[in-house]
Amino acid sequence: MTETEPPELPRGIALAWGVAANPQRGPKREMSVEKIVDAAVELADAEGLGAVSMAAVAARLGFTPMSLYRYVTAKDDLLLLMQEEATGLPPQSPLDADGWRERLLALYEEQVMLYLRHPWMLSLPITGSPITPNSSAWIDAGLASLEGTPLTTEERMAVALAVTGHARWCGVVQAGYTEQSRGSGLTPDEVAAQEAALFDRVITAEEYPALRRAIEDDVFTSSADPFRFAVERTLDGVAAYITGLDRGEAHAEATEWIDIDPVELSGDRRLREAQKAVREAEKALRAAHKIERQALRDAKDRVAKARKSG
Structure with missing residues (x-):
């Protein structure tokens, strides 16, 4: 019986862990993976x-692009190493906080700041678990924050991923506002006010009643932090769940990943056409409802005028 050979590390991951061989020939000490x-x-x-x-990185370093390829053989590997470098190690301070909740909130804040310092990281595609030293250290920190709780390993991972997801979504929006502010010359508050005015112009109570009420409540110019509220309420739920476990309640039943039919992702032409037809039908239905609502308003106006004239 033979043992299964472990998978070979891809070049980028091997470089991140420092186990890839450096080139034997090429530019001397002036060049290194770290400098690149x-x-x-x-x-x-x-x-x-x-x-x-x-080419741009090579020019910045004063070398030719071919010189870089001796150290980093593909741009995807370079992007992976850039993400690893920008991510860095999580600071120790969150793990020194008292209690699992405080530690997770501190990690959340640090991750948000990470995205704001390096917003380009948000443009990198997620192609699986980040199997690199620094990224692994952040996952480890999230799991370590929950040690001592009655949560199972799967539950701890789920909570850590939820906090990371909140941080990423906050980073996406905040970085977007920062970029828009930089490009327009407006302050973030002015950008928010401009967006609120645009929403106010196009959102009607008939078509989007809940959103219209939110606009009238000045939700888009509020100083409240919706992202912090969301992560706090998520942790409220985790805290309530932990309290139940401490009282002897059973763990929640494990659920499997969302079952996606491969046909949905196959790109089949007939399926795409059918889905497009459904979208067009839904669009037509919304338009018909809009006409209906307008006709109802017009009818009410005519009745009201008739009563006044009568």
């Missing part, structure tokens, strides 16, 4: 991810 990655991160921070190319 540092230059790429500086370029992304200054000009965005779109400005990063092997």
